[in-house]
Amino acid sequence: MHVIDGNSVVGISYVLKGEAGEVLDKSSGSDPFVFLMGVEAIVPGLEKALLGKTVGNAFSVSLNPEEAYGQPHQDLVGHVPRSQFPSDLEITRGMRFQCEVAGGIRMVAIREIEGDTITIDANHELAGRSLHFDINVESVRSATAQEISHRHVHHGDECDHGHDH
Incomplete structure (x- = not known):
């Protein structure tokens, strides 16, 4: 069983809500959001909350603006x-x-x-807002050395996005 750390590729299903509980975004049913930890692919507070979790963990986390998209500049x-x-x-x-x-x-x-x-x-549209996430961890694996050096997830055997390997 893989435990999420700073070099994990993680798949989550999520519901993102605003301060009043309104749904702002969510993952689509059978298609989890897959990302590489440690490369600012998600907001810092959510990344911190995911550390140590494993497949099957479900949890909720509320983030202040500084843990999410920051204050508007x-x-x-x-x-x-x-x-x-x-x-x-x-x-x-x-x-x-x-x-x-x-x-x-x-x-x-x-x-x-x-x-x-x-x-x-040019501020993020959610800058200055407190956010609430309901998370289900769907998948966890160790990132490859190539994914870590390229700072993103590679799907399958191909890396088809315009840079050399």
């Missing part, structure tokens, strides 16, 4: 002119898209539209 909110968007694009409040922010690709949300100025926010 004002430096991830900015104002851009409407002219930076394609002219035929209908821009609406709440719209989400990918763009380059601080040298990396991030999901960004439109927060406000005031005339020709668009306020965008």
Whole structure:
């Protein structure tokens, strides 16, 4: 029996709820979420709660914002002119898209539209929120040396995602 440690590949089924108990996300029935521990694939508080668990363990954990997606950072909110968007694009409040922010690709949300100025926010949509997870551990195995060096799970015998081995 494998015990979850910092070099495990873990499969979980989960229900994620907000402060009021509203369901924010969940895994699909027979398709667990599979990830590599220790590479920031999940929020830190959930990773910590999984350490030492084994297949079949079911548990719940509540996380404050610092253990989840952190507090929102004002430096991830900015104002851009409407002219930076394609002219035929209908821009609406709440719209989400990918763009380059601080040298990396991030999901960004439109927060406000005031005339020709668009306020965008690159904070995670759950930043600043306390979260509750109901977890079932479905699978645990030791990560391969290749998975650890590549920092993600390889499915089957192939690693088909654009880097050399």
